[in-house]
Amino acid sequence: MPKRLQKPRGMVLSVLGVITLAVAILSVAVTYDILAPWFGGWAVPTVGALDALWVVFQATEILAGNNKSRTRRVQYAGLALTLINAAVPTAHLILAAKGGAPLDLAVVITPIAVIATKGAWWMALPSLGRPVSDTTRQDLATKRQTVADRLEEMEAEAAHRIELLELATTLETRVAAAETKYRVSVLKAQQDMTQQLHGQAETTEKTIAEKPLPASVAAIRLPELEGWEPTAPALPGTAVTDRHAIGTQVSGLPLGNGTPDGTPAQRAARTAALADLAAVAGVPVPEPGEPLTDGQLDVVLRHLRYVDDPPQSYRQARDSFRDSGYVGSEARVRRAWSALMAKEKAGGTQVDRDGGAEQAEEEEPEDAGA
Known part of the structure; x- marks a missing residue:
């Protein structure tokens, strides 16, 4: 196979050329049979010229490529020859149909083949373009x-x-729906809050009108941030008053004699109260038999001082201190007790006579170890 036929453009032109040549041969045969009775020997050159020019014009159109100014005339000439070649068998078919003569299949196919072949060239050539390297x-x-x-x-x-x-x-729609739902919930919460507050305000206004507060309630001073210090909760039912000011109260101690004796519940309550006092003071919980720091010693004495009602005296607290197994010299205990009494005086708490007298009278020598 020639090399040019192996290219797509050459293959298309070759196929169209073979089809054109076959249609031209068919047209010559059919047209000659039609024109021979009329033209006699002149039918041969007439038919040959028509189909030969038709093939030449197709080839010329191929050689002109896509140059429209060059192909326009041969396209029109080829179109005219196409109409002539198709008109001869078509006219014969019409006359034969009127005369009732049988139709030859070749005569029917020839005009269709001629026109279809020309149409194929008309559509294919502009798309093929020029031959290139x-x-x-x-x-x-x-x-x-x-x-x-x-x-x-x-x-x-x-x-x-x-x-x-x-x-x-989709996401924007979901986000918008979620935002709408959230805003609706916020508005609903505001609506419920407003309704509840409105109802509470009406109830409060009615209560204030019916039961006005005495002036002493408004005179109670509220704690300030800079001057407030945490204190242990007040003892319920104790006789010592104003212990919030000096920070020496213990919470919920069961009444007893201040000694380790008593029921297990009482001992557990005293241990818990001592732990609460140590937490408020910010020191470790004092343990019997271990040396105590000044802070722990103060916590133990405060605990022993107010474990009973009325508060214990110095001697009672000292004896309970020794009986409980806590370690501390007499001098340290006496100094811590004096500081505790000073806090009570500064806070306006009445000091029991036994505690004050014993503090003044105690002149025992300081012990050697803590």
């Missing part, structure tokens, strides 16, 4: 591939953006 064809193919790749990328990007927009639309 292999290098140019490769360059064109590369460019076409580049364009095709870019078009595919653009289509993919468009598809991705459409998908993104659709997803964004």
Whole structure:
């Protein structure tokens, strides 16, 4: 096979050429049979000229390529010959149909084949273009591939953006619905709060009108941030008053004699109260048999002082201190007791006579170890 026929353009032209030649031969045979009774020997050159020119004009159109100014005349001439070649068998078919003569299949096919072949050339040639070299064809193919790749990328990007927009639309709709639901809930909560506050305000206003507060309630001073210090909760049912001011009370101690004796519940309550006092003072819980720091010693004495009602005296607290197994010299205990009494005086608490007298009278020598 010739090399030029191996190319796509050459293959298309070859196929169209073979078809054109076959149709021309068919047209010669059919037209000759039709014109021979009329023209006699002149039918041969007439038919040959018509079909030969028809084939030549098709070939000329191929050689002209896609130069429109060159192909226009041969296209029109080829179209005229196509109509003539198709008109002869068509007119014969019409006359035969009127005369009732049988129709020959070749006569029917010839005008259709001639017109179809011309139409094929008319559509195929503009798309084939000019013959080009292999290098140019490769360059064109590369460019076409580049364009095709870019078009595919653009289509993919468009598809991705459409998908993104659709997803964004869905998310925006969900977010808008969630925001709407949240705002509705906030408004509903505000509505409920307003209704409740309105009802409470009416009740409060009615209560204030019926039961006005005495002036002493408004005279109670509230604690200030800079001057407030945490204190242990007040003892229920104790006789010592104003212990919030000096920070010496213990919470919920069961009444007893201040000694380790008593029921297990009482001992557990005393241990818990001592732990609460140590937590308020910010020191470790004092343990019997271990040396005590000044802070722990103060916590133990406060605990022993107010474990009973009325509060214990110095001697009672000292004896309970020793009986409980706590370690501390007499001098340290006496100094801590004096500081405790000073706090009570500063807070306006009445000091029991036994405690004050014993503090003044105690002149025992200081013990050696803590």
